[in-house]
Amino acid sequence: MNGKKLWSIGGGKGGIGKSIFTLGLGITLAQMGKKIILIDADLGGANLHTLMGVRYPPFTLEDFILKRVDRLEDIVIETQVEGIGLICGADDIMGAANPKFAQKIRLLNQLEDLPADLVFLDLGAGTSFNVLDFFNYSAGKIAVFTNQSTSLQNVYGFIKSALFRFLSREFSRDDEILLLLQQAGSRLAKLHSVEDILNHLQNKNVEKYARLKQIIDHFEIFLVVNMVKTELDRKAAQVIQKVSQDFLNLHPQIFGTLAYDPEVEKAVNQMLPFPTRSQNSPAALGLQHIAVQVLKEAKVSDLTTAPRLAATGAWG
Ligand SMILES: Nc1ncnc2c1ncn2[C@@H]1O[C@H](COP(=O)(O)OP(=O)(O)OP(=O)(O)O)[C@@H](O)[C@H]1O
Ligand SMILES: [Mg+2]
Structure with a gap:
């Protein structure tokens, strides 16, 4: 079995x-000695750099998408967090937020080699489709949500859309299956669930x-509940697990939960990457638990002593 790098x-x-x-998990894994690259793939709504305290990014995905640079590796910037x-x-200008198919393939092809x-x-x-294609291309797929009804509804819709997009691509030449998938999305359909199909x-x-x-069976999803305040919030994971099982025949694994934590908001307001300053806060502890699960799935041993990145010159 191959490990999951992406x-x-x-x-x-x-x-x-x-x-x-994403940021918290990256920082936690970097603190465990792993070399991490974070990519802000929120095309058009990029703000990961702000959460990392980077005010003016010297390069962005736009430089790669519009071919100002050849290699994805060349737009990786150093951050204040060692190992990340x-x-x-990309900003929503020059069409970079809506890459054409060929541009997207060029990007996807280089991700694994970073x-x-x-x-x-x-x-x-x-x-x-951009969001779903990035998600489906990654071996590790994490769905984050909260116990708010709107988030529960949207995350189920997200998982379903990702699965159906994946299946429509796999069966792109099979009109019978494509029709079944299409019909399953409509209210009047006789076959509703994946089980029906x-x-x-x-x-x-x-x-x-x-x-x-x-x-x-091979479409693996991992669930994370965020902003957990009560025991009931924590149970949102089981709710999504059950509907995914009943209607999509998926068996998502629960990775863990992140507490609602005032330290997060503080860090955001101060443009300090969370959890660099508050490693024992409730959300930071949740991240540590999930980081261990990720390492198991990734098959990157947490015992290896991957050299920590030098503070300067790591990616030039
Ligand atoms: N565990 C937490 N505890 C407290 N506040 C949190 C927690 N997680 C997120 N937040 C708050 O929620 C805000 C939104 O989080 P974030 O920007 O990560 O959402 P997002 O899902 O990436 O949104 P978008 O889809 O717009 O990119 C953060 O600025 C922070 O204030
Ligand atoms: Mg975001």
């Missing part, structure tokens, strides 16, 4: 902590059934 963090809804979580390189997001132990993509809100195929075409089932 991870995406999505969740559908805006403002639920995708960027805070950052690729800043010089790091782990690469994290902070995705934008919503379920646009599988049952329908099992009786009709065993080969297609087996292929569809295998692809769905």
Whole structure:
């Protein structure tokens, strides 16, 4: 089994902590000696650099997308956190926020080769094809949400859209499956759930059934609940796990939860990357638990002593 080097963090809804979580996870892993690259893939709404205290990014993804530089590696900037390189997001000018297919492929092709132990993509809100394609391309898929009803609704929609987009690409030449997937999205459909589609195929075409089932079984998702204040909030993970199981035949793994933590807001207001200054705060402890899970999935040993990056000159 290959390890997972590339991870995406999505969740559908805006403002639920995708960027805070991406940054916090990156910092926690860097503090464990791993070499991390964070990418702000929120095209058009980039702000990861602000959370890292970088006011004026010297390079952004726009430079790569518009071919001012050839290699993605060349736009990684150093940050104040040892072990973390950052690729800043593109602004919504010059069309960089809506890369054409070829531009996106060029970007995706270089992600895995970046010089790091782990690469994290902070995705934008919503379920646009750009967002879903980044998510689906990553071996590690993390969905972040809160216990607010709107976030629960959006994260389920996000997971469903990602799965259906993935399946439509896998079966792009199979009109029968494409039609079934399309119909399953509509209210008047006879077949609603992925289970319905599988049952329908099992009786009709065993080969297609087996292929569809295998692809769905390999579509792994990891869940993180953010801004947890009560025990009930924590249970949001089980709610999403259950609906994903019942309607999508997915079995997402619960990675953990992050407490609602005033230290986060303080850090954001001071433009200090969380959790560099507050490693024992409740959210920081949650991040440490999740970081260990990520290392297990990534198959990067937490015992290795990956050299910490020098404070200067690491990525030039
Ligand atoms: N665990 C937490 N405890 C307290 N506040 C939090 C926590 N997580 C996030 N926040 C607050 O929520 C705000 C929004 O978080 P963040 O920018 O990470 O959301 P996002 O999902 O990336 O939003 P967008 O989709 O707009 O990029 C943060 O500025 C912070 O104030
Ligand atoms: Mg964000």
